[in-house]
Amino acid sequence: MTYLKEVLNQKKTPQTEPIPGTAQVANSAGGYAFAVDDWTRLNRFLILGSEGGSYYAAERALTAENAQAVLRCIAADGLRTVREIVTVSDAGRAPKNDPAIFALALAASHGDAETRKAALDAIPKVCRIGTHLFKFAEFADGMRGWGRGLRTAIGKWYSEKDASRLAYQMVKYQQREGWGHRDLLRLSHPKPDSETRRILYHWVTQGWPGVGVEPHDDPDLRLVWAFEKAKTATSAKEVADLIREYHLPREAVPTGFLNDRAVWEAMLPDMPMTALIRNLATLTRNGFFENKENVRAVTAAITDRERLKAARVHPIAILSALRTYSQGKGERGQNVWNPVAKVVDALDAAFYASFGNVDASDKRYLLALDVSGSMSMGQIAGVPGLTPRDASAAMALITAATEPEYTVMGFGTEFVPLRISPRQRLDDAVKAISNLPFSGTDCALPMVWALKNKVKADVFVVYTDSETWAGNIHPVQALRQYRDRTGIPAKLIVVGMVSNGFTIADPDDAGMLDVAGFDTAVPQVMADFAR
Numbered sequence: 001m002t003y004l005k006e007v008l009n010q011k012k013t014p015q016t017e018p019i020p021g022t023a024q025v026a027n028s029a030g031g032y033a034f035a036v037d038d039w040t041r042l043n044r045f046l047i048l049g050s051e052g053g054s055y056y057a058a059e060r061a062l063t064a065e066n067a068q069a070v071l072r073c074i075a076a077d078g079l080r081t082v083r084e085i086v087t088v089s090d091a092g093r094a095p096k097n098d099p100a101i102f103a104l105a106l107a108a109s110h111g112d113a114e115t116r117k118a119a120l121d122a123i124p125k126v127c128r129i130g131t132h133l134f135k136f137a138e139f140a141d142g143m144r145g146w147g148r149g150l151r152t153a154i155g156k157w158y159s160e161k162d163a164s165r166l167a168y169q170m171v172k173y174q175q176r177e178g179w180g181h182r183d184l185l186r187l188s189h190p191k192p193d194s195e196t197r198r199i200l201y202h203w204v205t206q207g208w209p210g211v212g213v214e215p216h217d218d219p220d221l222r223l224v225w226a227f228e229k230a231k232t233a234t235s236a237k238e239v240a241d242l243i244r245e246y247h248l249p250r251e252a253v254p255t256g257f258l259n260d261r262a263v264w265e266a267m268l269p270d271m272p273m274t275a276l277i278r279n280l281a282t283l284t285r286n287g288f289f290e291n292k293e294n295v296r297a298v299t300a301a302i303t304d305r306e307r308l309k310a311a312r313v314h315p316i317a318i319l320s321a322l323r324t325y326s327q328g329k330g331e332r333g334q335n336v337w338n339p340v341a342k343v344v345d346a347l348d349a350a351f352y353a354s355f356g357n358v359d360a361s362d363k364r365y366l367l368a369l370d371v372s373g374s375m376s377m378g379q380i381a382g383v384p385g386l387t388p389r390d391a392s393a394a395m396a397l398i399t400a401a402t403e404p405e406y407t408v409m410g411f412g413t414e415f416v417p418l419r420i421s422p423r424q425r426l427d428d429a430v431k432a433i434s435n436l437p438f439s440g441t442d443c444a445l446p447m448v449w450a451l452k453n454k455v456k457a458d459v460f461v462v463y464t465d466s467e468t469w470a471g472n473i474h475p476v477q478a479l480r481q482y483r484d485r486t487g488i489p490a491k492l493i494v495v496g497m498v499s500n501g502f503t504i505a506d507p508d509d510a511g512m513l514d515v516a517g518f519d520t521a522v523p524q525v526m527a528d529f530a531r
């Protein structure tokens, strides 16, 4: 009767068939997995985006699929959708804000009246800087008309900021995506409620009346005056003095002076964290770090937890900077520099600091990284060469750095120890797993291996795209077997590394959790769940 027994056996089913009695769906690899619900999908999209596509889907197709999921969320509960978008964006949990801006534009275009209003009201929370607003305008322009609701909402972005903050936004973020403040002011024409604001709007739409010798009487307008004045500067000293006095941002410095060390020294005290991290190579090339005091100031700044948090610096941005900076040459190879070791070390420390304080759960962890072929295609958050596999290594190191008991393993159709640890430099750890030659995928291996080798684990964390197909038992079945035979109520956390619709976690099992890779909230969520 073996042949009869096997077909409806819920305890052991090959991954090429669905587990009988469940709602499993075919994944893209020829196996079966669970479908994530649209809310999980929305979260994955907001965190991971769809830039660069995946092994199984081109960028355009993956984006379209995600947009459909967002639209279903909007139809099911538009207000909740807007809340989720605002939550992820406002806390800086995602490497890029673009998916949130895109989803907000969808809600502002396709929601019911109440949802559209909520989405428009949320513009200042999601579009915090000029560049975000320009991107929103570009998305909205393609999705809906410039009706009164949209014009009013854009107008409020300008009229509800205080004048000095607005002046800074106008100086720092001048245009993007074919949109500038001039276009948006002309479309929305907010009514200036003060002389300061009237002059600001006039400056953007008509130009500045002439700089003269004296700074502007109105302190809120001096930044604009200095910006215009810098355009006429003839020496680096003159520019540096304007920066010191009026706190001009980098965007206000004429290009010809951007290679000058004195100019950068003047900018340092006010430089936003993201700009600082992005310009480390420039600073190295222009000799800025020859002054040891500058090295000290920069390394102290970029490892400062509070400043990282306030500036919403995402760990991916730091990882990206670390990779580029430590290799000593730009992506296109024209620029070269000698990386300063202390700066590299500071970036390494900044990566861990950017996740904030995570309280250890003191559970036993088996961190299992899917290193199969499909994880080595596509890119995370548009960072060149940063694959889901590389990113999962960085993600696993966060837990490894926090929890006292862990094992890091990698799998395709074999299960092998990975020699990575938080004591290594981050980019070395990533490199160590970048070129592993795995092809097939069996996501059940962590549990099967642990059972066979009598390894005690309270939590299995699997970093994967859930495109599993090669095993003769499903991951959830292997987990239940592990629980039954060891008596440990082990949990499974699936860290989704691609914004697709699949998961190996059973949505009906409370001991299993889906999270999106590179959500800065994830390490804490994982520890809480484990506890």
Ligand code: CA
Residues within 6 Å of the ligand: 372, 373, 374, 375, 439, 440, 441, 467, 468
């Ligand atoms: Ca795979």
